[in-house]
Amino acid sequence: MFDKLGISGIVGVVVVLGGLGLIAYADPIVAAGMALVLFGFGLTVKALVSNLLGSLGMGGMV
Structure with missing residues (x-):
């Protein structure tokens, strides 16, 4: 999980x-x-990102 966040995400x-x-x-x-x-x-941000990626045809990425 931490490799996906990056250093700024971990600091956040x-x-x-x-x-x-x-x-x-x-x-x-x-x-x-x-x-x-x-x-x-x-949870709201995750749902918005999932729906956005799904509408672009990249729903399997999240």
């Missing part, structure tokens, strides 16, 4: 997890809500 994941950790330190309930929002956003 670390920054997001660090931010969630900092929020969780201050308020765990807010951090749980933020984690759910990020998870939902990720």
Whole structure:
């Protein structure tokens, strides 16, 4: 998985997890809500990319 992300993707994941950790330190309930929002956003982006590639005839790539 990490070879597909690249170095900037890995740094991005670390920054997001660090931010969630900092929020969780201050308020765990807010951090749980933020984690759910990020998870939902990720699922939405994956679905959009899958549909776009499928409409271009490259649906098997994702």
